Amino acid sequence: MILPALxxxxxxxxxxxxxFHLWKGGSPLRLLGDLVLGWxxxxxxxxxxxxxxxxxxxxGMLHFWMGSAAAAAFLLAGHFLSQPPQSSD
Numbered sequence: 001m002i003l004p005a006l007x008x009x010x011x012x013x014x015x016x017x018x019x020f021h022l023w024k025g026g027s028p029l030r031l032l033g034d035l036v037l038g039w040x041x042x043x044x045x046x047x048x049x050x051x052x053x054x055x056x057x058x059x060g061m062l063h064f065w066m067g068s069a070a071a072a073a074f075l076l077a078g079h080f081l082s083q084p085p086q087s088s089d
Contacts, residue, residue, distance in 0.1 A: 013039035013067070013071055014038060016038035017039060020079075021034040021035075030082075033078060038071050038075055042068065044070050044074070045066040046063045046067040
């Protein structure tokens with residue numbers, strides 16, 4: 001992978017995390033978690049696209065749609081898993 005694709009993919013993952021945090025809000029620690037989840041989700045999705053050898057979702061060298069969908073899934077899962085448990089009162 002060439003450096004521009006690596007930088008663009010990393011920026012996309014961080015952008016997804018920042019936009020999700022802007023939407024849901026939270027503490028600075030939550031922002032850090034959202035950035036990490038967006039970044040990890042994007043690259044996890046990209047690697048899944050590479051592993052499956054899909055060609056239809058590529059933008060340059062990046063599996064854009066698979067990375068974007070995985071970033072959204074990581075962010076939503078992280079949000080719901082970090083919620084405090086509901087009391088039954």
